[in-house]
Amino acid sequence: MAGSNRVERVAFVTDPSSEQGRAWINATQSFAGVPEEVWTFEVGGDQVCAQWLKDRKGRVLTFQDIVQYQQIVAALAETIQLMEQIDDVIEAHGGWPLH
Known part of the structure; x- marks a missing residue:
């Protein structure tokens, strides 16, 4: 990212042509493809991606950050995909057993 890398405000804007968007950290910098x-x-109860950035508000993100x-x-994208696969397997085998 070119710029200060300072987290000033956290916002998410969805690209209308896809299911992805940008996680903005200031007026000129964002993470694309989220x-x-x-x-x-x-x-x-917390949105992981938003909270991680909000916890760093006022800080300059390092390369490692x-x-x-x-x-x-x-990791979250993979987790969501695995959760969906698990749900499909459970449903294919009659759902959760009720005891």
Whole structure:
């Protein structure tokens, strides 16, 4: 990213032509290619991608921070895909058993 890498504001804008968007950290810098379902994925009631950035508001992201954020986005995308596969297998075998 060219620019200051300072997290000033956190916003997500979806590209209308796809299911991906940009996670903005200031007026000129963003992380592109963030799937909307990844941006909205919650753990413990928090949107992981948004909260990670909000926790760094006012800070300058290092190269390692940027790499870590990209890894988080990729890990969440894989997690969502695996959760869907697990749900499909459960459903194919009659759903959750009720005891």
